Amino acid sequence: MSEVPLPDCLEGQVVAFRADASLEIGSGHVMRCLTLADALYEQGAQCHFLCREHPGHLCELIEGRGYKVHRLLPRKETETGVDADFSPESEPAHAHWLGASWAQDATACLPILTELAPSWLVVDHYALDHRWETAVLERLSGPRPPLLVIDDLADRHHIADLLLDQNLGRQAADYRGLVPEACQVLAGPGYALLRPEFREWREASLSRRADKPRLQRLLINLGGVDKDNVTGQVLDALTACDLPDALQISVVMGATAPWLEDIKAQAANLPWSTEVVVNVDDMARRMAEADLAIGAAGSTSWERCCLGLPTLMVVLAENQQAIAETLDDAGMADNLGMPAQLRSLSTRWLALTRPRRLARMSEAATSIVTGNGTAILCHTMREVTQEACRE
Incomplete structure (x- = not known):
């Protein structure tokens, strides 16, 4: 009897994502999941998102990309009362991001996942750990789907089959004791989830930076x-800096940004040509054509590194501090610190933007991210799927 051929792609398989965006969480978790979803869709997978409708959620954006969103009710509409499984002492540091207890969230997700019967479950949420994962996976009917956890913190237990942490300096050993021994851990920015456009623009971006850097586009x-309108604080700080008269400034924001209209008004009064654009679909091109970026020390750090874009980083949350410090120590970006420290930007500006300094920063950043992380992750997921078929 001939062997049954193993699947070499994810054609027809259902992949379920549990990720949230909000005014507090930000958009990064959902956006990197969308990057993975797009790659899986190209291989024939059907992708579904389970998202709670926090203020600032991105459900419409996800749906606009062609994916089904299963909306979870915000906290005020969920069942109230004390959850017997809730213990403040044992909760993850970001438990409040969930908008419910982990048990309530699992109960809400279970019927959706039961109906979907996914071939993969992807969880990208700082508020969820092994308890949620166990409650969901052990109660699903049919074969248990493999679990991919996307994390940045290495601060809680998971029952993952595959774990991705794309942060600089992260090693698989950091998850020892936090995941099963059989779990594959992909660690480091070489696995960063970047859209294909960043790999496509990489050569052009690096080529134009081979010449002497000039600060023309910010x-x-x-x-x-x-x-918290840090964008407004940056624009205020720039007015005290010695910027080129012909400098062109481009401000990129999301449609749900609460200070968007204020920023547009502020930009209109700046002495430099300044545009404010929303929900762009050509970020790689914009980064490739920029000479310097001022950005958050979050997941977009890897996009900028891939294109060799020199960056002045602002730390917007405690969990970004380690990324900012590591990139700064490696000479791949300059850490401006917390927003309150922007007041000193004018005194540091000329030193931070010297052409030779920008060139060194670009060269160092380019070495750690090639833009192949999404393809590597998809390949690994196929291997895990094939192994499950053999069993």
Whole structure:
């Protein structure tokens, strides 16, 4: 009897994503999941998202990309009362991001996942750990799907089959004791989830930086939400800096950013040509054509590194501090610190933007991210699927 051929792609398989965006969480978790979903869709997978409708959620954006969103009710509409499984002492540091207890969230997700019967479950959420994963996977009917966890913190247990942590300095050993021994851990920015456009623009971006850097175009992107209006603080700080008269400034924001209209008004009064654009679909081109970026120390750090874009980083949250410090120590970006420290930008500006300094920063950043991380992850997922078929 001939062997049954193993699948070499994810054709027809259902992949379920559990990820949230909000004014507090930001957009990064959903956006990197969308990058993976797009790659899986190209291989024939059907992708579904389970998202809670927090203020600032991105459900419409996900649906606009062609994916089904299963919406979970915000906290005020969920069942109230004390959850017997809730213990503040044992909760993840970001448990409040969930908008419910982990048990309530699992209960809400279970019927959706039961109906979908996914071939893969992908979880990208700082508020969820092995308890949620166990509650969901052990109660699903049929074969248990492999679990992919996307994380940045290495601060809680998971029952993952595959784990991705794309941060600089991260090693698989950091998850020892936090995941099963059989779990494959992909660690480091070489696995960063970047859209194909970044790999496509990489050569052109690096080629134009081979000449002596000149500061003509400044790109500002402090995340899709920027609930604390750090963008406005950056623009204020720039007015005290010695910038070229012909400088062109581009500010990229998300449609749900609460300070969007204020930023547009502020930009209109700047002495430099300044545009404010929303929900762009050509970020790689914009980064490739920029000479310097001022950006958050989050997942977009790897996009900028891939294109060799020199960056002044602003730390918007405690969990970004380690990324900012590591990139700064390696000479791949300059860490401006927390928003309150922007007041000193004018005194540092000329030193930070010296052509030779920008060139060194670009060269160092380019070495750590090639843009192949998404393809590597998809390949690994196929291997895990094939192994499951053999069993």
